[in-house]
Amino acid sequence: MAEHAVNFAAASKAALQDSQLRGNFRRAMDGLMSKRAVQFADAKEWHTMRALAASVRLRALAKLPELLEQLETNLTRNGIQVHWASTTAEANAITLAIMRKANATLAVKGKSMVTEEMHLNAFLEDHDIEVLESDLGEYIVQLDGTMPSHIIMPAIHLNTKQIAHLFKQKIKDAASTGEDAAALTDLARRILRQKFMNAGVGMSGVNAAVAETGTLCLIENEGNGRMCTTVPPVHIAFMGLEKVVEKLEDVPPIISLLPRSATGQPITTYVNMISSPRKEGEKDGPREIHVVILDNGRSSVYADPELRDTLRCIRCGACMNHCPVYTKVGGHAYEAPYPGPIGQILVPQMEGLAKRGEMPHACTMCNACVEICPVQIPIVEIMGRLRVEAVHPSASVKDSGARASKTEALVWKGWAAMNTSPLAYKIATTAMSAVGNAAPGSLPLLKEWTSVRSKPRFAPRTLHDLARKKGIPNV
Amino acid sequence: MDRPTPPTKPTKVYFFGTCLVDLFYPEAGMAGMELLQAQGLTVVFPQGQSCCGQPAYNSGYRADALKVARAQLDLFPGDLPIVVPSGSCAGMMKKHWPHLFHGEPDEAKALQVSARVWELTQFLVQVLDVKLTDKGEPLRVTWHASCHAQREMGVVDEPKALLRQLANVELVELTREKECCGFGGTFAVRHAEISAAMVGDKVADIESTGAKRVVSGDCGCLMNINGALEAGGKPVQGQHIAQFLKERTHG
Numbered sequence: 001m002a003e004h005a006v007n008f009a010a011a012s013k014a015a016l017q018d019s020q021l022r023g024n025f026r027r028a029m030d031g032l033m034s035k036r037a038v039q040f041a042d043a044k045e046w047h048t049m050r051a052l053a054a055s056v057r058l059r060a061l062a063k064l065p066e067l068l069e070q071l072e073t074n075l076t077r078n079g080i081q082v083h084w085a086s087t088t089a090e091a092n093a094i095t096l097a098i099m100r101k102a103n104a105t106l107a108v109k110g111k112s113m114v115t116e117e118m119h120l121n122a123f124l125e126d127h128d129i130e131v132l133e134s135d136l137g138e139y140i141v142q143l144d145g146t147m148p149s150h151i152i153m154p155a156i157h158l159n160t161k162q163i164a165h166l167f168k169q170k171i172k173d174a175a176s177t178g179e180d181a182a183a184l185t186d187l188a189r190r191i192l193r194q195k196f197m198n199a200g201v202g203m204s205g206v207n208a209a210v211a212e213t214g215t216l217c218l219i220e221n222e223g224n225g226r227m228c229t230t231v232p233p234v235h236i237a238f239m240g241l242e243k244v245v246e247k248l249e250d251v252p253p254i255i256s257l258l259p260r261s262a263t264g265q266p267i268t269t270y271v272n273m274i275s276s277p278r279k280e281g282e283k284d285g286p287r288e289i290h291v292v293i294l295d296n297g298r299s300s301v302y303a304d305p306e307l308r309d310t311l312r313c314i315r316c317g318a319c320m321n322h323c324p325v326y327t328k329v330g331g332h333a334y335e336a337p338y339p340g341p342i343g344q345i346l347v348p349q350m351e352g353l354a355k356r357g358e359m360p361h362a363c364t365m366c367n368a369c370v371e372i373c374p375v376q377i378p379i380v381e382i383m384g385r386l387r388v389e390a391v392h393p394s395a396s397v398k399d400s401g402a403r404a405s406k407t408e409a410l411v412w413k414g415w416a417a418m419n420t421s422p423l424a425y426k427i428a429t430t431a432m433s434a435v436g437n438a439a440p441g442s443l444p445l446l447k448e449w450t451s452v453r454s455k456p457r458f459a460p461r462t463l464h465d466l467a468r469k470k471g472i473p474n475v
Numbered sequence: 476m477d478r479p480t481p482p483t484k485p486t487k488v489y490f491f492g493t494c495l496v497d498l499f500y501p502e503a504g505m506a507g508m509e510l511l512q513a514q515g516l517t518v519v520f521p522q523g524q525s526c527c528g529q530p531a532y533n534s535g536y537r538a539d540a541l542k543v544a545r546a547q548l549d550l551f552p553g554d555l556p557i558v559v560p561s562g563s564c565a566g567m568m569k570k571h572w573p574h575l576f577h578g579e580p581d582e583a584k585a586l587q588v589s590a591r592v593w594e595l596t597q598f599l600v601q602v603l604d605v606k607l608t609d610k611g612e613p614l615r616v617t618w619h620a621s622c623h624a625q626r627e628m629g630v631v632d633e634p635k636a637l638l639r640q641l642a643n644v645e646l647v648e649l650t651r652e653k654e655c656c657g658f659g660g661t662f663a664v665r666h667a668e669i670s671a672a673m674v675g676d677k678v679a680d681i682e683s684t685g686a687k688r689v690v691s692g693d694c695g696c697l698m699n700i701n702g703a704l705e706a707g708g709k710p711v712q713g714q715h716i717a718q719f720l721k722e723r724t725h726g
């Protein structure tokens with residue numbers, strides 16, 4: 001089935017014209033970048049920490065198949081039920097079946113990007129099940145009927161004033177809260193508290209799953225994650241299959257780097273280590289715990305040794321905060337569950353290059369993300385590789401070659417011919433110097449360039465020419 | 476960067492001018508060679524040179540990039556350093572050629588050439604340890620750091636150290652020195668609107684320094700920034716650092 005190509009340029013255009021949005025992102029990202037920088041002021045410590053975190057992730061990926069087996073064994077031994085889903089449709093169906101079996105019509109959910117990948121809320125609502133997002137940012141986005149614009153801070157595109165306005169529109173007793181952030185939070189908390197008590201199922205993501213112990217690790221700041229995973233009688237955790245780590249001691253490097261990179265916090269307020277459902281004689285905890293382990297294209301990412309590095313990601317979102325493109329257009333312009341640099345390398349691999357072939361091009365290759373990624377993912381190299389895949393058919397990536405263009409290929413052939421023969425190069429550059437400036441600004445490419453810039457001017461003489469005239473030796 | 480400094484100052488170097496300098500900023504290339512000559516070096520400019528291959532490499536046409544990169548290899552025999560007046564092209568040769576030539580029959584040769592590549596300001600500071608005498612009028616400037624110079628070549632302090640040697644030049648740094656100007660090769664035309672927003676922010680940052688000139692070490696950035704400054708009717712001008720240094724030191 002030919003899927004339509006997502007037009008990033010068009011979506012970003014609208015975002016660029018929204019000065020409120022641009023201001024919100026600029027301020028928020030500037031703040032996040034400086035908070036992160038404070039955490040890593042000691043360059044030596046930063047290098048040591050990220051090398052350690054990267055090695056944890058690399059080791060986990062090197063043994064991925066066996067670690068997943070070990071994880072399943074140990075989770076099962078701990079009384080946690082494991083479900084494998086190769087597609088998002090399968091994952092949704094599994095979730096629905098668990099909910100039906102539990103006779104649940106209301107679920108409360110902590111932050112989970114995998115469920116965004118699945119479009120789980122919409123799916124369950126179609127089956128008359130209410131899902132309430134309990135992370136404050138996710139709650140706001142859900143009220144607004146939009147998508148998260150950042151993987152860590154879903155409502156970062158809105159300021160307090162806009163949130164107050166939204167609450168006033170959507171919540172009955174919001175009139176008195178005004179624009180006070182604490183009062184707004186308090187109101188949301190009161191509403192959510194009630195829902196936690198009534199929900200039949202609690203849902204959450206997973207930051208790391210420990211193979212050797214069968215433990216699910218979940219970090220968060222609001223306590224909603226702990227509520228979702230302890231109050232309702234059934235807990236369903238969702239994870240991508242790459243989230244496994246080998247040992248318990250592999251968790252600290254990740255949970256220490258993740259919040260520092262994401263929000264500049266040394267540690268999150270809550271660190272949940274979930275190792276079993278409620279046991280005989282225990283006073284709290286869910287009766288049942290399920291883990292849905294989703295593939296959704298990850299195993300084919302895994303199969304390519306170069307692209308595999310994509311799976312190191314710990315979803316800290318720092319690459320978004322530091323991306324000059326993301327900072328300008330915001331998260332919604334990507335129209336994808338994962339925006340920004342990580343989204344630009346992950347989503348095309350999940351959804352295919354026919355639909356997402358433009359994503360790897362929405363990048364200046366400035367390497368700002370590579371510089372700060374806590375697990376040293378060569379994001380820009382993968383971006384470059386996907387550009388190759390987009391125009392050359394191969395077996396590595398879904399819909400590779402979908403963007404192949406005979407014209408473009410011909411242009412590069414001509415370019416190569418000119419740049420491999422000194423004679424051709426001389427003739428071509430002499431011609432450009434002589435008449436290049438006469439090219440009308442309305443030509444394709446030049447037209448885009450000159451939208452905000454003057455036309456580049458060819459110099460009357462090339463450097464080759466000047467060097468020869470000045471007697472600079474050739475050998 | 477993890478590159479051995481030549482034990483003694485070389486007496487001779489190669490100059491790789493880059494295609495952008497060749498066509499649009501040849502004066503910057505000449506100035507770069509003259510700065511090296513002023514240090515007593517013999518500069519060799521192989522006439523057969525063209526391009527490092529980066530445009531095709533970053534556009535997904537690696538076979539074409541490989542052909543072009545390969546055509547440069549025989550022009551730089553021996554073990555002289557190769558000086559490049561661009562962090563971006565130097566980064567391509569230094570960081571991406573090893574990847575591009577991986578598994579190719581001439582991989583060893585490519586690695587040998589790649590290892591000798593220096594960005595101009597890095598070479599002036601780290602190898603030649605130049606001392607500049609300013610002969611110009613008092614002037615306030617700002618510095619635009621190219622992404623590839625910073626993050627691929629590790630060139631951050633060298634150009635600013637050179638500017639600070641100039642007694643009459645006041646260097647005012649940008650608020651967001653590390654942020655990309657929005658050039659990105661084909662990005663500037665493929666995502667023209669985003670690129671425009673990026674260069675718009677850069678221009679605002681430059682203006683707020685009150686500098687008369689913005690100096691940079693990469694002609695891609697300069698073409699972008701200068702184009703936007705000019706189209707916006709701004710009085711500030713961009714200039715390649717080689718040309719700026721030459722102008723200041725030759726009186």
Ligand code: SF4
Nearest residue numbers: 313314316317319373
């Ligand atoms: S790619 Fe790196 S910086 Fe981006 S979210 Fe993943 S771990 Fe964080």
